[in-house]
Amino acid sequence: MAAWWRAVRGVLLDISGVLYDSGGDGGGTPIAGSAEAVRRIKASGLKLRFCTNETQATRGKFVEKLQGLGFDISVAEVTAPAPAACRILKERGLRPHLLVHNDLVPEFAELDKANPNCVVIGDAAENFTYANLNEAFRVLIGMEKPVLISLGRGRYYKETDGLKLDVGAYMKALEYACDVEAEVVGKPAKPFFESALAEMGVPPQQAVMIGDDIVNDVGGAQQCGMRAVQVRTGKYR
Numbered sequence: 601m602a603a604w605w606r607a608v609r610g611v612l613l614d615i616s617g618v619l620y621d622s623g624g625d626g627g628g629t630p631i632a633g634s635a636e637a638v639r640r641i642k643a644s645g646l647k648l649r650f651c652t653n654e655t656q657a658t659r660g661k662f663v664e665k666l667q668g669l670g671f672d673i674s675v676a677e678v679t680a681p682a683p684a685a686c687r688i689l690k691e692r693g694l695r696p697h698l699l700v701h702n703d704l705v706p707e708f709a710e711l712d713k714a715n716p717n718c719v720v721i722g723d724a725a726e727n728f729t730y731a732n733l734n735e736a737f738r739v740l741i742g743m744e745k746p747v748l749i750s751l752g753r754g755r756y757y758k759e760t761d762g763l764k765l766d767v768g769a770y771m772k773a774l775e776y777a778c779d780v781e782a783e784v785v786g787k788p789a790k791p792f793f794e795s796a797l798a799e800m801g802v803p804p805q806q807a808v809m810i811g812d813d814i815v816n817d818v819g820g821a822q823q824c825g826m827r828a829v830q831v832r833t834g835k836y837r
Contacts, residue, residue: 604827610647610802612793612821613638614811616654616757617834620669623759627665631833635670642672647800650678651793651809653752653786653816655722655767656701659683679796681751681786682707685720688785694747696720697739699732699770718747721774721782723754723767733770740778748774752786754816758835787813788820797824812836 616622619634641648650673654662659682663675682704689696689711697716698708701724708720719736740746754766771782786792797807804825811817812834821828830836 607806608646608808608827609806610649610797610800611641612649612651612796612807612809612826613641614813614817615650615652615666617812618810618831619671620666621758621760621834623761628669629760630669630671635672638672647802648677649796649800651787651796652678652680653754655681655704655751656725657703658707661703679792679799681792682722684792684795685749685751685785686711688749689718689720694718696749697736699727699736700724700751701727717743718749719774720749720751721767721771722751728770733773737774737777740774740780746778746780748778748780748782750782750784752816753782753784753788754813756835763835787816788823790820790824793820793824793826
């Protein structure tokens with residue numbers, strides 16, 4: 601065992617591509633050995649936080665699906681972009697125009713969305729139509745100071761039937777068209793990792809991030825002073 605591993609007190613664990621591949625009739629397929637790995641981490645006494653950029657469902661529905669796939673996981677253990685974005689929107693008095701998946705909309709139910717003064721974009725999947733992207737573009741371009749908040753910036757992810765474009769591709773289109781830089785809420789943003797570490801009560805030097813994305817999981821964690829491990833599942837190529 602490497603010497604640095606003996607100092608680890610907490611584990612940040614990505615979900616999609618690490619624990620399971622999403623898609624298919626059952627909502628996804630667990631990766632072999634992943635449910636047992638979660639159980640062993642918890643049994644070891646290490647602190648565990650699930651750190652995901654999932655934005656195709658509310659955190660509650662997402663956890664419910666994972667529990668159905670055999671994972672020992674609770675809502676309180678999950679750090680996800682949408683709840684973090686809602687806190688930011690409330691703090692800054694922002695009224696979002698949402699370009700997100702239909703199943704994520706309930707996360708924003710308590711926010712005022714009339715006369716929007718920002719755009720929030722997530723992994724909208726089939727909602728990424730020309731008409732919807734153009735509507736978001738028109739909202740942004742009509743602002744004196746456009747505010748674009750992106751729930752992650754991934755390039756692609758893996759489902760059971762292959763690789764899929766992620767929110768980052770569409771975020772970049774709006775950035776280019778509106779000459780604006782998006783504020784990223786989610787991996788690899790440093791505040792997102794810092795929030796997960798604070799929730800665990802573990803400093804970065806004593807934590808390790810495990811993920812399948814070399815940029816958003818591994819790179820983002822390293823920028824926060826953590827160790828990181830890339831698994832050879834999910835989007836690993």
